[in-house]
Amino acid sequence: MVDQKQFRNRGLSPVRDCLSCPFLHDTSQSHKIRSAGDIMKIQETTLKPSQEINQYNSKVLTIILLSFFPFLNDYNSFHTKGYYLHIDVTSEASNNVARLLSAPFTLSTDNSVVCFEFWYHMYGSHVDTLNVILADEADSFDEPVLWTRSGNQGYDWLYDQVEVADDFRDPLYFLIEGYSGNSYQGDIALDDLKVVNGSCPGRPKCDFEDGHICGYTLITSDPLYQYEWRLTTPADSPELGVPRDHSMSTQAGHFLYVTGDATTNITGDAIMYSARYPIDPNSFYGRLTYWSVEKDGLGDISFQAFVTDGVSLGPSIRSRRNVRHESDVSVQADDVDQEFWRFNEHYVFPDPGVGNYITLSFTATVTRPYLPGVLALDDILFLQDDGPIQFFGCSFETDLCSWSNTQHGDEFDWLRHSGSTGSTQTGPLVDHTLGTPSGWYLYIEASAGDVGYRARLESSMVDKADTMTEKCFQFWYHMYGSSVGTLQVFWETALQSKTIWSLSGNQGDQWIFAEASYFPPSDFRLVVEAIRGSDHESDISIDDVAYQTSCTQPTQAAPFDCLDGTTITTLQVCDWIEDCSNGEDEANCLEADFDSGLGGYTTLDYYLYPWANVTSPRASGPPADASSNTDGAYMVVDLTNPFPAGRPVAVLESAEIHQVYGRCQLSVWYYLTGSRVPKLIVYYVPTDSLMEKTVVARIWSGNQGAFWQEIIIDLNRITRSFKILFEGVPTLSFAEFIAIDLITLSPDSCAPLPKETSCGEGQFRCSNGACVSEDIKCDFSDDCGDYSDELQCRESNLI
Incomplete structure (x- = not known):
């Protein structure tokens, strides 16, 4: 049997540092996906054709360049230079199939369970079907389907898993099938396939749809617990008074619930436990979010x-509540709509080196069983990270945070998007957070609606206790187009609403800051509403929303006095343009050899350990600095002189940099040793949005040896003011040493290109007048400095 179409490998150049990234390398050879105790071989048709391969795929795969966003819990998250597999249905007939076959594997009595983990992307109005099948022969295509999805699954990469147990046929194969739909908007993509021995880990997200409880154990028939969690839908249990679930906002959607028992009048608990989550040693915390209903004073959820x-539970882990909406039994039903699903957020801080897994538990405590209330859970999300903790804000880089599209009272939705909106003369080219086509924001697609159509984005409910003082809502908006309609923000309760900010019409092709103060009278939620204008040139976008205790306009840039008597603003310092005659405004920006001090860098004292400026030689560490100078200086994490308190890391911060251009590269020399693998993390943070952190390099000591080594870091185009931070993460092990030295930039790579009167042969003229090679056009790098070399790029340009 021969397939009618192909899986293709898409991506840019290979990524040097890979943790668990199967399709990140050139497809000139087959890939082996390594995992704990197993190897899965993917047959990719960029291999030389053979009878064995061609019985599964009739066409040779081609490499096509395309930006992609890999799995959310990976440390190469949102890297635009990765690979994935996809089926290209542009010229395919309906119901054609592409198949991907694993290498054979066998279960035994000692290893009777395996878990197949994968990420998939199914976005488009013509998406058909993706299947996972367990077969006992390589050419067996009629086995029962273990897992299937059909139709548009949304814009994001989605994670899932399939567990196989006690199947002792020899050998076994995982077979993945992708089917084409009835037109061209039906591509299906795969990434990060992995087979591991043992039971599947906890899922990052659980919405309880398709009858799945995602590995949670619902404790039943246990004398210690008087109640049980149950799975239902609003349609099946109308007596609960929950009109819709949170995931789908329909009566068909699933959620878990607990109700009281008025006949026995017994108080008590219901409890459930998650599957185990392997502790990520590279993460500082775990972020847990979930949506809950605590209705009519029945009790609460903890x-x-x-x-x-x-095997068995250990001690509890310290956690911090970020957002928690408590039930208030004193609030009457006519004061607040208690049917609203409410957002909850917690941060979990596992102690380093203690335990290998995390297990979550949710307890519903019934304190008033005689009341006809309900306790309910939906959309549980648990991710591990080492980025800054985001309180009450959202950059939309990974999800909508505590915001959601309303399902009632509007005609279309806000879309989470990156890059241009696809319509000409309207919408942004880049997001505000990162200032790049890879950053994410929300927008309304005016081409999909009619004049006056509304899209409403609503926050989770905010408790009345949080409204005793005036608050401030801050955000960035983009309203560009000849027919732009209206953007407005209002708060609403069950009984009333009030507009706190509104703007209409074309505001130009730029991101603009806005803020609005508010003082609602009771429990409320915020709503951001966009109203479509008269035609398709009316896209409206928002980004970087935040809650603050008070409204404060961004301060004006301070003056900077040059030695020649010229005065410039601090925004002109470290922008790679020499405004002072002696170039002093561009000194101490990123480059430093630390021989004469910190070179514009600062060690942050709100972390536990400092970076120290030391001179060679020392009793431990390198005999010389990175320049082989035995009297030279460098920076080292000082474990002997900690600050009073803080997270157990050391952070060195650069001066503020006001954007970099083109293919900006940073060279850093590091010295990293230790028996328990300390690490060095390099990232940048926009100075106007400290909640957003972009990691550009991670370095582990491993077996690299006790000597200075260089790493080249691609910064590329960064359009916003930012700071570079070097974070040393010690493990307090024997012979541990974390040091950096000799930070330099590739010559002229970070400065803007000069304007030219004309461009030479084989060059592309940028909109700003600069010239770049045609060879680097449409390569996902802003070489021009205004993104004009990355616009109007068709797939044919990328092959």
């Missing part, structure tokens, strides 16, 4: 996290 060795 959460705990435990470390475990994989």
Whole structure:
């Protein structure tokens, strides 16, 4: 049997540092996806054709360049230079199929369970079907389907898993099928396939749809617990008074619930436990979010996290509540709509080196069983990270945070998007957070609606206790187009609403800051509403929303006095343009050899350990600095002189940099040793949005040896003011040493290109007058400095 179409490998150049990234390398050879205790071989048709391969795929795969966003819990998250597999249905007939076959594997009595983990992307109005099949022969295509999805699954990469147990046929194969739909908007993509021995880990997200409880154990028939969690839908249990679930906002959507027992009048608990989550040693915390209903004063829902060795629960883990909406039994039904799903957020901080897994528990405590209330859970999300903790804000880089599209009272939705909106003369080319086509924002697609159509984005409910003082809502908006309609913000309760900000019409092709103060009278939620204008040139976008205790306009840039008597603003300092005659405004910006001090860098004292400026030689560490100078200086994490308190890391911060251009590269020399693998993390943070952190390099000591080594870091185009930070993460092990030295920039790579009167042969003229090679046009790098070399790029340009 021969397939009618192909899986293709898409991506840019290979990524040097890979943790678990199967399709990140050139497809000139087959890939082996390594995992704990197993190897999965993907047959890719960029291999030389053979009878064995061609019985599964009739066409040779081609490499096509395309930006992609890999899995959310990876440390190469949102890297635009990765690979994935996809089926290209542009010229395919309906119901054609592409198949991807694993290498054979066998279960035994000692290893009777395996878990197949994968990420998939199914976005488009013509998407058909993706299947996962367990077969006992390589050419067996009629086996039962273990997992399937059909139709448009949204814009994001989605994670799932399939567990196989006690199937002792020899050998076994995982077979993945992708089917084409009835037109061209039906591509299906795969990434990060992995087979591991043992049970599947906890899912990052659980919405309880398709009858799945995502590995949670609902404790039943246990004398210690008087109640049980149950799975239902609003349609199946109308007596609960929950009109719709949170995931789908329909009566068909699923959620978990607990109700009281008025006949026995017994108080008590219901409890459930998650599957185990392997502790990520590179993460500082775990972020847990979920949506809950605590209706009519029945009781409340609480959460705990435990470390475990994989068999039994260990001690509980310290956690911090970020957002928690408590039930208030004193609030009457006519004061607040208590049917609203409410957003909850917690941060979990596992102690380093204690336990291998995390298990979550949710307890519903019934305190008033005689009341006809309900306790409900939906959309549980748990991710591990080492970025800054985001309180009450959202950059939309990974999800909508505590915001959601309303399902009632509007005609279309806000879309989470990156890059241009696809319509000419309207919408942004880049987001505000990162200032690049790879950054994400929300927008309304005016081409999809009619004049006057509304899209409403609503926050989670905010408690009345949080409204005793005036608050401030801050955000960035983009309203560009000849027919732009209206953007407005208002708060609403069950009984009333009030507009706190509104603007109409074309505001130009730029991101603009806005803020609005508010003082609602009771429990409320914020709503951001966009109203479509008269035609398709009326896209409206928002980004970087935040809640603040008070409204404060961004301060004006301070003056900078040059030695020649010229006065410039601080925004002209470290912008790669020499405004002072002696170039002093561009000194101490990123480059430093640390021989004469810190060179514009600062060690942050709100972390536990400082960076120290030391001179060679020392009792431990390198015999010379990175320039082989035995009297030279460098920076080292000082474990002997900690600050009073703080996170157990050391952070060195650069001066503020006001954007970099083109293919900007940073060279850093590092010296990293230690028996327990300390690490060095390099990232940048926009100075106007400290909640957003972009990691550009991670370095582990491993077996690299005790000597200075260089790493080249691609910064590329950064359009906003930012600071570079070097974070040393010690493990307090024997012979541990974390040092950096000799930070330099590739010559002229970070400065803007000069304007030219004309461009030479084989060059592309940028909109700003600069010239770049035609060879680097449409390569996902802003070489021009205004993104004009990355516009109007068709797939044919990328092959």
